[in-house]
Structure formats: C-alpha cells, structure tokens
Amino acid sequence: MMTTIILCILVGIIFLAYHTTYVKTSTVKLTIPSVPPLTLVHLSDPHGRIRFWNGELHKLVNVHEPDLVMVTGDLTQHSGQLARVLNQLAKVKSKDGIFFVPGNYEREAGRFQKRVYSAAVSRSQKEAWQQVMTVLENESAVIEKDGSFIWIYGFDNSIYGNERHTEKEIRQANLTIFLAHSPNIISLIHNEGLKADLLLTGHTHGGQVRMFNRTVGAYKHFHIGQKEDPFVGVFGISRGTSRLPIRLNCFPEITVYMINPS
Template identity: 80%
Template sequence: MMTTIVLCILMGMIFLAYHTTYVKATTVKLTLPGVSPLTLIHLSDLHGRTRFWNGELHKLVNAYDPDIVIVTGDLTQHRGQLTRVLNELAKIKSEDGIFFVPGNYEREAGRFRKKAYSAAGFHSQKEAWQQVMTVLENESTVIEKDGSCIWIYGFDNSMYGNERRPRQEIQQANLTIFLAHSPNIVSLIHSESLKADLLLTGHTHGGQVRLFNRTVGAYKHFHVGQKEDQSVGVFGISRGLGTSRLPIRLNCFPEITVYAINGS
C-alpha cells in the first residue's frame, strides 16, 4: 500500500514537472503583402528559467533560424538570476537582432512579497540588457530587410504606468510591430487609435493552470495565443516560459511562438 502511494506521488511529480518544463512551439503563419519572408520568434516571462525538459532555450530557438527574436519582459525572478539568463540569450543566433521591452519584474523582485528596485538598480540592469539585446523603453527601431521596412515600437508597459505612445508619427512601413509586457496595453492602443500589424505581449502565463481549456487562476479575461484585432491586426499573448507565484504549470506548457510570415 505504501509503495503504491509513493509511486503515485512520484508519478504526479513527474507529470507536473513535464507540464512545467516541456517547451512547446506554437507556429503562427501570417500573410502580409509587401513583406519579405520572415521568421520572428516571441519569448516572454522567463522568470529565471533557461533549461527545460527538452533542452536549453537557445537551442530550442536556434533550431528555427530566426530573423528577429522578441522578448517581452520578466527575465528573472530576482537579480541574482540575470547573468545566467543573459548568457543564455546571448547564445541565440538571430540575424537581425533581439529586441526587449521591460516587464514588471524588471522593476521588482520576489515571488510573493515583491520589493521594488531603486532607479539606480534599474539602470544598472538596463546596461546589462543592452549588452545582449536592443532595449525599447517607449522607443522604436527600424529594420531594413530584403527590400522591406519593419518598424518596431516597444512600450515600457511594466504595470507601473510608464507606457507612452510613440512620440513621433508611426513611419510608413511594410510591417509594424508593437511590443509590450502586459496585454493591458491594448486599451491605450485603442484609446489613442494606434495601428499596427502585430502586437506581442506576455505577463499572463496563460494562467499557468488550465482545466477544460479554461484558465483557472488570474487573467481569465484575456485570451491565450492569438486573436484578430481591429487596431493591431494580430494580438498575441504568449504563455511564457517560466512561472510566478506557484512554481508549477498544468495543461499550460511553456511556449515559444514562431511567427512564419509569408512562407518563411
């Protein structure tokens, strides 16, 4: 009897570990006129996790030979994890770069009782991010690729009210991408009548626990994955890679999202 109980507990732990650490890739095929074939990978909410059941993060990403990699915040659970996470991201081979927007954990640390970083602490981290990625903190960048113009704007959507609309008019581009950590940014986008082809966000973790294809925990009001939107074309919310608060996932696997644009 005791052996059976122990075996059941062990199997349950393995089951949860598999759901928590096995990364699934979601491929989204988009057809956008005037855009050269492009592979864009979206990562979010690492919370310090870089190794998974099925491999190291950089190997999982590099397998897709990405043109652009987007990271939408919450790299770590606490600052002590930052060097390891950045070392992993530095191994990603992205032809046109890695682009990053801060999340709430870029300004605070802790699983249950969060402590805000000082301004000096934030800027110290930012200097480290910039060694590996292009940081877009209410800023834009333009990529010229194979005759296409790609305009990317990153909102500093950190749950601290720091997000700002673009200071300049959105440039004419073949592809316009908005980035933010929290999907709440869509309210500002709608109220300001901003337009894009793609909005990429994270923060919700897909709820982390899902039953009958429904979120059990927080963020029930947000979709998981992609949906059409009148302002941003495709509105994507990543399930993310790590965990926050509860250190488990159930029926909500860690995710990298591969946007295959125009047959890439």
Template identity: 60%
Template sequence: MLLFVHTLYVKTTLIHLTAAGLPPLTLVHLTDLHGRTRYLNGSLHRLVNRWEPDIVFCTGDLAQHRGQLPRVMQEIAKIRAQHGFCFVPGNYERQEARGWKKRAYTAEEYASCKEQWQAKMTVLENKEVFFDIGDARIRVYGFDNSTYGNERYEPDKEEKAKRTYWTVLLAHSPNIISFIREKGIQGDLLLTGHTHGGQIRVVRRTFGAYKHFHIGPKQDREVGVFSISRGLGTSRLPFRLNCFPEVTVYLLNQPQRPG
C-alpha cells in the same frame, strides 16, 4: 511527474502569417522567463536557434531577482538573430521577488540591470526601431511596462506619415490593448505575455486574475493579430498544469512547416 513535465517541457507554437510586401521571415517571441533557461527538451538558445530567426522579441520578466540576471543574459547572448533582438521590460524588471516577498528596485539598481540588457538586446522603452530587410521595412515599437502605467506612444512623425512599413508592437502586459484603443494606434502584430496563460488550466479554462484574456493569437481591428504568449517560466506557484511553457514562432509568407 505530470507537473514536472508540464512545467519544464517547452512547446513550440507555429503561427503562419501573410504580410504583403515582405520577404519570407521567421520571427520568434519569448517572454516571462523568470530566471529559467533550461528545460527538459533543451536550453533556451537551442530551442530558438534551430529556427534560424530573422528577429527575436522578448517581452519582459527575465528574472525573479537580480541574482539570476547574469545567468539569463549568458543564455540570451547565445541566441542568434540575423537582424536583431528587441526587448521591452516587464514588472519583474522593476521589482524582485524572493519567496513571497517583493521589493521595488532603486533607480540605481534598475540602471544596472538595464546596462546588462542593452549589452545583448535592443531595449525599447516607449521607443521604436526599424529593420530594413531587402526592399521591405519592419517597424518595431516597444511600450514600457503598462503594469506601472509607464506606457507612452511617441512615434517618429515623419516615419508615421510615410506608413510604408509593417509594424510589430511589443508590450509586457496585454492590458496595453486599452491604451492602444484609446490612442488609436495601428499595427500589424501585437506581442505580449505576463499572464503565463493562467499557468494552471483545468478543462481548458484559465482561473485567476487573467481569465478574461485569450491565449495565443487573435484577430484584432487595430493591431492585426493580438497575441498573448504562455511564456516560459513560473511565478508565485513554481509549477504549471495543462499550460506548457512556450516559444512562439511566426512564419511570415512561408509554407506550412512541422513544429
């Protein structure tokens, strides 16, 4: 029963940020669904839409395999974001897993999946998009999945010279921070996933491959706030322990609100 609740009860994490020059905004971060869209406390779109988000970000791993993708995209289509929905691919956008076996997608299979993403979201593969909200401008730059070394930084040179915007950086894996430091990339908020928060935590500690990464937001000299979400699904082991699935809500220039 404990594993069932810890795996399927989504917690909403509220993070309050102050951003000069921006109006009050609500940003929502999702990641690592791995095919799961329904939880004990509601379907994904209901958990998101109750916050009436201005922009929604998803940082990859929508499905374990292509068979799950249509259902996931049906749920994504029900999410209402006033200004936009941005997506960057993860490692499970280039491979699928059935049981313990993994297989890389062919170029044709990847293209077919990408068509489905693009029908519902703005797909950023080493690209940027701008949102003009009132008198403010938000820039969102999405890195292609760094797990496969596909990340590039190719900003618009004219826009870069202006630097009159607030920048959100998106990547699937937190390993992107090494690339960011190497290239001297600046931002205000970096959103990543991939680690699942360790998925299993004992005495508030993460065990396994990602134990050196933090969970949640952390102040950073290059990117302002470097945040790693616990994500929503599971991989390999089909359960979580002391590491609830998470929807992260960023409240910019807003008073304290209950979760």
C-alpha cells in the same frame, strides 16, 4: 497499498514536472503583403529559467533560424539571475537582432514581498540588457529588410501608466510590430486608435493552470495565444517560459511567427 500510493505520487510529480518544464513551440503563419519572408520568435517571462525538460533556451530558439527575436519582459525573479539569463540570450542567433521590453520584474524583485529596485540598480541592469538586446522603453527601432521597412515599437508598461507612444514612423513602415509586457496595453492602443500588424505581449503565463480548455488561475479575462484585432491585426499573448509555481495543461511556450513563408 502503500506501494501503490507512493507510485501514484511519483507519477503525479512526474506529470506536473513535465507540464511545467517541457517547452512547446507554437507556430503561427501570417500573410503580410510587401514584406519578405520572415521568421520571428517571441519569448516572454522566463523568470530566471533557461533550462527545460527538452533543452536549453537558446537551442530551442536557434533551431528555427530566426530573423528577429522579441522578448517581452520578466527575465528574472531577482537580479542575481540576470547574468545567467543574459548569457543564455547571448547565444541566440537572430539575423536582425533581439528586441526587448521590460516587465514588472525588471522594476521590482521578490515573490511574496516585492521591493522596487533603486535607480542605480535599474541603470546597471539596463546597461547589461543593452549588451545583448536592443532595449525599447517607449522607443522604436526600424529595420530595413530586402527593401522593406519593419517598424518595432516597445511600450514600457512595466509600471502601469508609464507607457507612451509616438505615431511618427507608423505610416512609413511595411510591417509594424508593437511589443509590451502586459496585454493591458491593448486598452491604450484602442483608446488612441493606434495601428499595427502584430502585437506581442506576455505577463499572464497563460494562467499557469488550465482545465477543460479554460484558465483556472489568474487572468481569466485574457485570451491565450493569438486572436484577430481590428487595431493590431494579430494580438498575441505568450504563455511564457516560466515554471512558477507549477503548470498544468499550460506548457511553457516559444512562439514562432512565420510571415509569408515560402
């Protein structure tokens, strides 16, 4: 009897560990006229986690040979993990760059009792991010690709109310991509009537626990994955790659957007 109980406990632990640390790849195919074929990888919410059941983060990304990589915040759980995470992202091979918007854990640390980073620590961290990625804090970047212009705008909603926007380049782009950490940004986008082809966010971790295809944990009011939206074309919310505290039926995720695949 005791042996059976121990065996059941071990099986349960392995089952939860698998759901919590095995990264799945979600592939989304999109048709967007006037841009060349592109492979875009979306990462979010690693919270310091760079190694998984099925490999290191950079290897899981590089196998897709991305043109662009988008990272939507919460790189670490605390600042002591930052160098290790950035070293991993530095190994990512993205033909046209890695683009980053900060999350709430870029502004504060701690799980139960959070403390806000000082201005000096924030500056130091931003300098470290910029060594590896293009940082967009209410800023834009424009990429020319085979004669087409890709406009990437990053909303800084790492602190609610901090997000700003500009409409300057939107009309000039063949492809417009919005980035934000929290999917709450959709309210500002709708209220302001902003337009894009793709919005990428994270923050929710997919709720971490799902039963009967429904979120049991937090953020039940947000969808998981992609849905059509009249303002941003496709609104994507990543489950992220974090493992906190456990996951069930909500695997860590790397999302690969294949735009105009040949």
